[in-house]
Amino acid sequence: MKGKFIVFEGIDGSGKTTQINELSKWLMETDLIPEKNQLVITREPGGTELGKSIRSLLLDTSKEKSPDSITELLLYAADRSEHVNKIIRPTLNKGDWVISDRFCGSTVAYQGYGRKLDIKLIKDLETIATEGISPDITFLLDIPVEESIKRRINRKDDRIEQEGREFLSNVCLGFEELCEDSRWKKISAINSIKNIKSEIQSEIKKLIKNE
Ligand code: ADP
Ligand code: TYD
Numbered sequence: 001m002k003g004k005f006i007v008f009e010g011i012d013g014s015g016k017t018t019q020i021n022e023l024s025k026w027l028m029e030t031d032l033i034p035e036k037n038q039l040v041i042t043r044e045p046g047g048t049e050l051g052k053s054i055r056s057l058l059l060d061t062s063k064e065k066s067p068d069s070i071t072e073l074l075l076y077a078a079d080r081s082e083h084v085n086k087i088i089r090p091t092l093n094k095g096d097w098v099i100s101d102r103f104c105g106s107t108v109a110y111q112g113y114g115r116k117l118d119i120k121l122i123k124d125l126e127t128i129a130t131e132g133i134s135p136d137i138t139f140l141l142d143i144p145v146e147e148s149i150k151r152r153i154n155r156k157d158d159r160i161e162q163e164g165r166e167f168l169s170n171v172c173l174g175f176e177e178l179c180e181d182s183r184w185k186k187i188s189a190i191n192s193i194k195n196i197k198s199e200i201q202s203e204i205k206k207l208i209k210n211e
Helices: 016-029 049-059 069-093 104-114 119-130 145-151 165-178 195-208
Strands: 005-009 040-041 097-101 137-142 184-188
Touching: 005 016, 005 104, 016 097, 016 137, 040 069, 040 145, 049 069, 049 145, 069 097, 069 104, 069 119, 104 119, 104 145, 104 165, 137 195, 145 165, 184 195
Parallel strands: 005 097, 005 137, 040 097, 137 184
Antiparallel strands: none
């Protein structure tokens, strides 16, 4: 039996970490996950041991180490291939559930709409890295760029976060377009943590009911 694969997407500061914590707490209290199975929380970039090294290369803020945009794309693809093969696929095959903070949608939004790289190239790399693994449901935490910047005010920006407002607005546009996929649920991230949490819970219940 195959487990469920849940993904959270959204710009930095949209509340992904907060909602992943809330959802995992709630899932542990319900009987939606069979008793013999587990819940694995992971993320991209950096969900594997090798991925942690790739993450630090990708988010390093020193100018000399800043990658060319194709190099950046290939590093995200390498991180994803390792993540799918070492964590996501084996976990789902055991019937365990996976929640991932970001997946392929982030590459389309950041490298495609943000960096303006060719979407066909991004999709081809996605096919190579995922080998057919796709989320059962993706939540987009939708937040205005200004609000996300306010929420990150006390946090040190990583290299991607330093790109600025225009870049982030393009990324948001990318996420909007991806939301046309029926397995994506757009959630307004400016609601209260409690309301967002309930909306997510009801979508998960629907997912299980319709299987
Ligand atoms: P992300 O993982 O997407 O970067 P976080 O979950 O770390 O986002 O949230 C960024 C900041 O915003 C944190 O300080 C968090 O407490 C706060 N936050 C998260 N969700 C909400 C919300 N619905 N309303 C107000 N503040 C929020
Ligand atoms: P993340 O750790 O999720 O940042 P945060 O917790 O602040 O939301 O992601 C690190 C950065 O990597 C983030 O700015 C988005 C970027 N990213 C891409 O540009 N492309 C990708 O394919 C992925 C997965 C992330």
